[in-house]
Every structure is written in C-alpha cells, then in structure tokens.
Amino acid sequence: MTEESAERARKLFAGPIEFLKSAPQLQHLPAPTVPEIAFAGRSNVGKSSLINAVTNRNKLARASNTPGRTQELNYFDVGKPLVFRLVDMPGYGFAEAPKDMVKRWRFLINDYLRGRQVLKRTLVLVDARHGLKDVDRDVMKMLDNAAVSYHLVLTKADKVKPTELAKTVEAIQAEAAKHPAAHPLILPTSSETGDGIAELRTAIMEAVTS
Template sequence: MTLSYPLAPEPDDFARERGRKLFAGDVAFLKGVVAMDGLPPPDRIEVCFAGRSNVGKSSLINALTGRRSLARASNTPGRTQEINYFTTPGGPYLVDLPGYGFAEAPVAVVRKWQALLKDYLSGRQTLRRAFVLIDTRHGVKSVDEEILTLLDKSAVTFQVVMTKADKVSLKDREKALAQVRGALAKHPAAYPEIVLTSSEKGDGIETLRALIASLE
C-alpha cells in the first residue's frame, strides 16, 4: 500500500547541485509590501512561505539562503505585517508572508494584513507554489485549516513543510506526520509530498532548495 503524502525524497546529485547553486548566489532583500499595488513586476515566478506566527518561517528562510539574518525573526508573534520579497540570482522571488493566527497588534491592523494575505494568494499569477509551514510539535491547527482552504479556493498548489522536527521524539514525529496527512487529505490543492525540516540541524534544507530550483 502506497503511503499518502510521503516525505519528499532526497534529491539526486543533479537536483542537489542545482539547488545549491541557486542559493549560493546573492540572495537579497528587495522590498516589503503593504498593499497589492506595491508588488514588484510579475517578471519571474515566485514561491511563498506561509505559516502561523512563530512557526519558524524566518529561521527556515535564513537556513535556505545560508544567511543568519536575511529574514528577521521577531520574538513577538505577529510582528511581521508586510509581504517581504527576496531575489535569487536568475531564479524565483522568495516571498515571506505575514504570520497568521495570534498577533500582538491592534485588531484593525490584523484585519488589514489578513486581507492583504488573501488578496495576494488569490491574485498573484506568477505564484508557482506556496510552502505552508507546520510546527512538528503541534501539527495542523484550526488556524492552519483556514489558510489551506483559502489556497484550495485560489487553486494555488501548496506543499507542507514541517518545521522544528528536531524538537520532538521520533514517536511524536510519526504522530504529527499522521495527523498532518489526515488533514491534507481534505485539501485538493495539497502537493502530495511533505518536507520534514530542522533549520537548526539543517535537515531537509537541501531537499527544499532542490524543490524550489526545479520549479518553472
């Protein structure tokens, strides 16, 4: 019996090298966007990273790019209120979306950036894949279901990247994977492979680099 939503396989040498080259170049911050009319020209494909506050999004982007402070992490959940664009040399834009869920910000501010998030996901034609980050310690929560449903409605292919895999035991990791697989079965836009990562240990980073480099 084939396992639904298996872990993404290790890349072969060619794919690993292509991913390494993409992220070995000068990856740079381009701009922070607070409204749709501020988005850069759709002159290349892009991938975005979405996840609830404190899921480890900034740490993952920093691990991918090999730069400790390219994406700035905040100790305050929900602090990032912009869509942050990064350029890769000859490759796609990397797009860091505002954290969703709990936020220490005024209600009106939260609503504004949630609306921006929805507009972006449903209206950006050059978006090739959304990577939705799920904390391995917690699995898919109700607030994650909202974003997954939005991606279904927007017909945006999304792939789950499980973060902080090193923070749980092997037994608990398997429980989390089973819970995530069950949740993904309800979402037609879900890409049929999961990437298991640890930004601290480097696990899964080569796999994710190779996946991004393969998109066209």
C-alpha cells in the same frame, strides 16, 4: 530527490540572494515578471529562521522574539540574473495583535495568494510540536479554492521525538490528501540542525522550473 537536483538547488541558493522590498499593500508589489515562492505560517512558527536556513544566510529575513513582527510582504531576489523571488508573508493567527491590524494582514494575505499569477508554490509552515491548527486549515481551504499549489512544511522538527514526528507527518499526510491543491509530500525541517533543508531547496527549485 536526486543527487543532481539537490546539487542544482544548493548551487542556486549559494548564489546571489538580495532583499528587494517590503510591500505593505498590493499596489506596492514588484512587477510579476518571474516566478514567486511564498512562505506562509502562523506567527512564531519559525518562518524567518527557515528562510535564513534555506538561503544559508544568517540575517536575510529578520527573526524576532515578538510574534507578528512581519507585517508586510517581504521580497527577496534569488539568482543573478534573477531566477525567482521568495516572499516572506505576514504571520497569521497572532491573537494579541490589534484586531484592525489582524484584519489588514488577513486581507493582504488573502488577496495576494488568490490573485498573484506568478505564484508557483506556497509553503505553509506548521510547527511540528503542535501539528495543524484551524487557522492553518483556513489557509489550506483558501489555497484549494484559489487553485494555488502548496507544500506543508514542518518546522522545528528537532524539538520532537522521531516516533512522535513520524505520527505527526502521517496524520498531516492523511489530512493533506483531502485537499486538492496540497502537494502529497510533507517536508519536516529544522533550521537549527539543517535537517530537511536540502529537500526543501530542491522542492522550491522544482516548483519554480516546472
């Protein structure tokens, strides 16, 4: 990451960002006219908090103490004129949700990830305290099969000792190397301290403009 690219990313995210719409089904998606960056992750991984940190807004994405609150694809327009869109996806792996609801979420996520041509990059969020779970690996395999490029982003990195974090990053890096669609760079972040947020903004900007 160069200082120039980091500054360009900072300015982009400091500009206009607005909620566009929620899409409960694929037919409700906005027209595929600009690049999209999707945030995916297990319920309670800190997805909404990370989106708020990246966009430097307090309440753009609705953070909740109730896992699984996001049940639709939530779209946010970045830039005016419009440059790209962020997509907040329903959390996956929420065991306490009704089975038919989990099934609907899974179909929505799978169909979106596999069929959206303007999707430039998926950010697969992983809790730094727990590392990769089988449900994350399922999503990674699906993205590999669909040839959708993705970044593994560690959340809540401030909750882990630096030595443990380094081991977790190393283990995930080794696993990511076996996945053809995984980006080699692992991004540890913290919504609370701001660590890694500039790097994540830059990675998003580079994915959109590449």
